[in-house]
Amino acid sequence: MRIFKEEQRFNQLWIIILIMVSMLVPLGIIVGTYLKKPDSFTTTEFLIIIGILIIASGIIFLFKLSTRIDEYGIHYKFFPFHIKYRGIQWNEITEAYVRKYDALNEYGGWGLKGGALWKKSKGVAINVSGDIGIQLELKNGKRLLIGTQKENDTKKILATYKSKIKKVENG
Numbered sequence: 001m002r003i004f005k006e007e008q009r010f011n012q013l014w015i016i017i018l019i020m021v022s023m024l025v026p027l028g029i030i031v032g033t034y035l036k037k038p039d040s041f042t043t044t045e046f047l048i049i050i051g052i053l054i055i056a057s058g059i060i061f062l063f064k065l066s067t068r069i070d071e072y073g074i075h076y077k078f079f080p081f082h083i084k085y086r087g088i089q090w091n092e093i094t095e096a097y098v099r100k101y102d103a104l105n106e107y108g109g110w111g112l113k114g115g116a117l118w119k120k121s122k123g124v125a126i127n128v129s130g131d132i133g134i135q136l137e138l139k140n141g142k143r144l145l146i147g148t149q150k151e152n153d154t155k156k157i158l159a160t161y162k163s164k165i166k167k168v169e170n171g
Contacts, residue, residue, distance in 0.1 A: 004069040004157035006150050008128045010060050010110075023057040063111075065128050067146055069157045071164075074136065076146050078126045081112055088136060088144070090164035095137040098155050101145060103127060110147075134158070 027050070034046050041049070066085070068075040073089040074096065076082070107113040107125040114124040123143025127133060133145040134154055148154045 006067045008065045019057050099135045
């Protein structure tokens with residue numbers, strides 16, 4: 001039995017820079033206000049505001065996309081939206097393949113995207129970076145794309161379990 005596992009996080013340099021810059025502006029305003037008029041906040045209020053800013057800015061780094069492919073199917077979890085793995089059994093899938101995609105144009109960006117809010121025909125995408133994903137087409141007509149950074153390993157494991165996918169017969 002072969003098993004594929006992958007974990008991804010939002011750790012791209014451009015995201016870190018964007019968060020740092022967007023945190024510096026409100027931080028500068030708050031610190032500047034506090035230094036000019038120390039009685040504008042109590043020390044406790046000042047520390048709470050700074051703490052909230054830091055926590056709010058860092059929350060994206062808690063997000064984690066976990067993927068597992070095994071003899072039973074494809075399982076994914078996008079923490080904190082999914083606490084437990086969600087599984088799609090092989091017999092629920094009509095097609096599973098690795099493809100290149102455009103996160104912005106096809107799904108509106110990275111994260112948990114798509115569905116009712118964006119180009120419904122594309123389905124849902126769960127991704128944290130890059131432009132390679134596992135495209136799943138399900139028997140119920142839904143589509144799901146799960147991002148991957150391990151293109152070759154993913155292709156190999158999908159080839160291993162290709163026989164478990166049953167095409168929908170027309171007519």
